[in-house]
Amino acid sequence: MKITILTLFPSMFEPFRTESIIKRAIQNQIVEVDVVDIRDFSLDKHRHVDDTPYGGGAGMVIRVDVLDRAIKSVRNENSKVLLMTPQGRRYDQKLAEEFSKLDDIVIVCGHYEGFDERVLNYVDEEISIGDYVLTGGELAAMVVADSVIRLQKGATKDESHEDDSFSTGLLEYPQFTRPPLYDGFSVPEVLINGNHAKIREYRLYESLKKTYIRRPDLIEKYDLTPEMNKMLEKIKKEI
Numbered sequence: 001m002k003i004t005i006l007t008l009f010p011s012m013f014e015p016f017r018t019e020s021i022i023k024r025a026i027q028n029q030i031v032e033v034d035v036v037d038i039r040d041f042s043l044d045k046h047r048h049v050d051d052t053p054y055g056g057g058a059g060m061v062i063r064v065d066v067l068d069r070a071i072k073s074v075r076n077e078n079s080k081v082l083l084m085t086p087q088g089r090r091y092d093q094k095l096a097e098e099f100s101k102l103d104d105i106v107i108v109c110g111h112y113e114g115f116d117e118r119v120l121n122y123v124d125e126e127i128s129i130g131d132y133v134l135t136g137g138e139l140a141a142m143v144v145a146d147s148v149i150r151l152q153k154g155a156t157k158d159e160s161h162e163d164d165s166f167s168t169g170l171l172e173y174p175q176f177t178r179p180p181l182y183d184g185f186s187v188p189e190v191l192i193n194g195n196h197a198k199i200r201e202y203r204l205y206e207s208l209k210k211t212y213i214r215r216p217d218l219i220e221k222y223d224l225t226p227e228m229n230k231m232l233e234k235i236k237k238e239i
């Protein structure tokens, strides 16, 4: 898979590309991450990319011609071109899974007050990572790229991703490691002495409990098995 990021701040992506799982995925040629400076597509000798808004108002607007040239220089007929904007479709794990199957993704990051609206004629989809406003699309682009790269085959040791929060539709069960007792806080007995069936049951129960307490909206959407329904009854009595 190839991910190309169009940005006015290419250096923001250096740590993203050169640490941990993403770095290894690039080294192992699981993904290619190209970062392209939108400013290279200005025709202006001062490399301007923005201008004042028609109709007046504060701030600057990124020019459509600059963005069009930048997008055309990196896209091919198979590319999915995403525009990062707080007005976009809300990003979630389901969309990450969908995007992870693509061969070529182009992510356009805005900054300043916004883009000339006509850029929508040159992109496939507007994406937002949540209901809050960032200074630019760069962090949001990293969120999308990161969540898509970790789903590529070979990117992480755990290939299944079946237990990921949100993939199952439930939040993840709690994890523990040594020491078994710290500052008076102990690891649940079942994880130390339990058998596989008991551990599985404990984890499903805790996963359901955490989801029920923190994200009841996810339980609503979930097609609970009879075992889960029984557990949920117990949880409701317990809390």
Ligand code: 6GU
Binding pocket: 083, 084, 085, 086, 127, 128, 129, 130, 131, 132, 133, 134, 135, 136, 137, 140, 141
């Ligand atoms: Cl994609 N961009 C900006 N600037 N702010 C955001 C966002 C994107 N998603 C949530 N907030």
